[in-house]
Amino acid sequence: MTDQSLPLARRLLVPYWLTLPMAIGLAIVLFWLLMVVLAPVVAPYDPLELVGRRLQPPSWQHWLGTDALGRDVLSRTLFGALHSIPIAVIVVVLAVSFGALLGALSGYIGGLFGSAIMRLVDVTLSFPPMLLAMAVAASLGPGLENAAIAMVIVWWPVYARLMRAQVLEVREREHVEAAIAAGASRPRILFKHILPLCWTPILISATMDLGQVILLAASLSFIGLGATPPTPEWGSMISDGAQQFYSWWVAFGPGVAILTVVLGFNFIGDGLHDYLDPRSE
Template identity: 55%
Template sequence: MTAIAETALFRAVGARTRRIRHSGWLNPQILVAGAVLAAWLFVVVAAPWIAPFDPLAETGARLSAPSAQHLLGTDSLGRDVFSRTLYGARESLPIAVAAIGASLIIGCLLGAIAGFFGGVVDATIMRVADITMAFPAILLAMAVAAALGPGLTNALLAIVAVWWPIYARLTRGQVMSIKEREHVEASKAIGSSRWRTLFRHILPHSVTPIMVNATMDLGQIVLLVASLSFLGLGALPPSPEWGAMITEGAKNFYQPWIAAAPGIAMVSVTLAMNFLGDGLRDVFDVRARR
């Protein structure tokens, strides 16, 4: 390679690096949050191979303090807390992701229909959303979960029932602001159907704020799942779900390691999702970067 070609290559790489840095993707918040979430994703996938003990088996003395054999001690049944915390990620995180995904689908669909068609459809959907949001999320989720019965599946349904209005209102506002733009009017002028206009020319332009909001909500959903399990309305024993582990830790107040491990795990996930959401908002907000 000639000196001129090498110089051109270095300039191209440097320009690309500067564009990435300017776009905000190298924001320390995004990098740190991404590393934490990648670590937890690895735990979800590899827990059976990296956990030293079976999370449901008695592996040592009951309520033993952290030691070389049991890094985070044991619980009241002699089960390894470290192994249960790792396996708890396989219970808590997939449920939270499923709840966010279902809430996004339902809320975005109803919000898009309400914002685009307006009239009676808009009024009906938004009044249902307003009534749902009038209650604190945790209280309404408790009521729904209590009516359905304990279990992670019912906890998932309860969370979706109280969380979809958030995305319905957000999507409705986005659709109402976008549907009057020139490219939407052009789509109508060339004969596109109303549904095609909605899903092809409006919704794709509404995705960014919705996804940023969903990213930040994921941490709250993890806490809500744990709250329902803590109250006996989520995971059932002997499930190693984080909220259920904290319930057991509350019963053994003088053995703080039982509740500390899942508590720290939840805090790390929640903070990582909040940092990631803030970083993504900065990346996609062009005016803030300027």
């Protein structure tokens, strides 16, 4: 086989965008997405049931041991995907929808409206994300729903600023000027000629932010502002494990779960960047 035929043969066997890190990321995320659906089937025990003695180390009966109440840590870790991943998806979808819309209108309309939106964005982004999420969640009270609201408030300005920058760049292109000269309406120009070309960085950022939202949700639960007991959520499980210094297995399972999910979404985001951004080639 000649050297010139090697790239072609490789592309026939493996898509050129499917790098090893992205394949690993897809496998990790697919596994946890399956757990969202199949956790009640594959988990060996009920996550709320007291199935053994308290703080039992890993054994054949309990692969990741039991917690301070005698609940199976492996089962609670698998069920944790039911709470952590859907919340992250909902938060990112809402933040993208709200932030991208306001950012697009700010960049296209401009004027006093655009300035007001961006000043609101600047004020929100001036606070550290964790501190702002803690303040909002504390004012609303503990609970995953309130934590999700807090995280949407933290994340929407990121997408508003990113979308505005994209709209400002695309609206100066020749095809937009041609649409204006042809008499197209402003909504048609925005939604048909500008926005379809602005979603690449939004998609990449949203994919990578899924892992960061899971991490922030776990942090809020860790300090008591997220999921409330006895919900099997990864952050609250790590909080329980932090109180049992010598029982390392209590926090090991949820810690590995958070680590792998964040890495998986980051790998996928990097792969999407390589695939969708022509400047990366």
